[in-house]
Amino acid sequence: EVQLVQxxxxxxxxxxxxxxxxxxxxxxxxxxxxxxxRQMPGKGLEWMGRIDPSNSxxxxxxxxxxxxxxxxxxxxxxxxxQWSNLEASDTAMYYCARPxxxxxxxxxxxxxxxxxxTVSS
Amino acid sequence: QSVLTQPPSASGTPGQRVTISCSGSSSxxxxxxxxxxxxxxxxxxxLLIYTNNQRPSGVPDRFSxxxxxxxxxxxxxxxxxxxxxxxxxxxxxDSVNGELFGGGTKLTV
Numbered sequence: 001e002v003q004l005v006q007x008x009x010x011x012x013x014x015x016x017x018x019x020x021x022x023x024x025x026x027x028x029x030x031x032x033x034x035x036x037x038r039q040m041p042g043k044g045l046e047w048m049g050r051i052d053p054s055n056s057x058x059x060x061x062x063x064x065x066x067x068x069x070x071x072x073x074x075x076x077x078x079x080x081x082q083w084s085n086l087e088a089s090d091t092a093m094y095y096c097a098r099p100x101x102x103x104x105x106x107x108x109x110x111x112x113x114x115x116x117x118t119v120s121s
Numbered sequence: 122q123s124v125l126t127q128p129p130s131a132s133g134t135p136g137q138r139v140t141i142s143c144s145g146s147s148s149x150x151x152x153x154x155x156x157x158x159x160x161x162x163x164x165x166x167x168l169l170i171y172t173n174n175q176r177p178s179g180v181p182d183r184f185s186x187x188x189x190x191x192x193x194x195x196x197x198x199x200x201x202x203x204x205x206x207x208x209x210x211x212x213x214x215d216s217v218n219g220e221l222f223g224g225g226t227k228l229t230v
Contacts (some may be wrong), residue, residue: 035220037166045158045166045209047220061219063155095165100177102133106213106220107156111165 002026002114004034004096009115010103011118012086018113019082022096030054032098034106036081038120048094051079052104086119093117124149125210125223132229141226143152145191149221153213159180159206160225169208170195183211185209190195197228 007021027032035050053072060070072079079096081105093114100109126144128172133139145151169225170186173193185196193212197204210223 037222039199044225045160045211045222047211047222049219060217064218097166100171102166107154107168107171108158108166109168111167114165114196 002098002110004098004110006094006096006112006115007115008034009118011120014087014119016086016119017082017084017118018086019080020094021079022079022112022115023078023095024077024082024098030074032103034059034065034070034079035097035099036068036079036091037097038064039109040089052112053077060075068100075100086117088121090117091119123224124217125127125212125221127208127210127223129224130227132201133197133228135200135202137200139156139228140193140198141197141208141210141228143193143195143223145193145221147191148182148216149191149212149214150188150193151191152215153184155186155188156211157184157195158211158222159195160190160209166209167219200230202230204228207209 010052016082033050036048038046048064050068051058053074069082096112097108098110099105139192154172158166160166173188174186215219
């Protein structure tokens with residue numbers, strides 16, 4: 001069974017750094033890109049970017065480029081989303097997602113359970 | 122404001138048929154495949170439709186998708202109370218070189 005398990009909720013202060021994770025299991029981790037999707041409170045879904053775990057090639061939404069870093073460690077089947085300087089506006093639920101069949105597809109069949117990030121002073 | 126335009130809300134009564142629209146442009150819907158997701162509060166999104174009109178296994182045939190030019194639609198027939206959720210269209214955008222989501226439509230049953 002394909003599973004994406006995300007790290008737990010985080011509470012941070014503005015200016016702090018943070019890395020959240022998404023661990024894949026039940027499939028060959030390097031065969032499918034991992035995507036990150038944001039949902040701010042009361043708002044819609046936003047695609048942030050994605051990574052090919054086989055070579056760590058990344059592709060960002062221009063709206064998020066430079067604000068976050070997507071990385072992966074294929075030795076432990078885990079993808080990451082990180083911030084170096086959190087802002088209150090980063091408060092949101094973050095999901096990782098994997099396509100169904102096509103390795104670089106964007107039909108997101110499999111989703112993590114979400115990681116709630118709260119940034120407040 | 123999203124590049125993919127959806128009505129913010131839609132409603133229907135049990136048993137009815139409702140349609141949700143998604144309007145884009147030549148760089149996104151016009152040249153790429155459309156997906157639809159259902160989002161219930163507190164849960165991860167669920168893929169309902171991919172490649173414009175295909176249903177993943179397990180999705181009831183009450184849900185159907187279509188695409189024409191730079192617009193797409195999701196139809197839900199035989200509405201049920203459990204269909205009350207937020208619905209999002211999505212597709213790749215060649216100009217942005219990234220995936221776009223519509224602004225979402227809140228369906229009330």
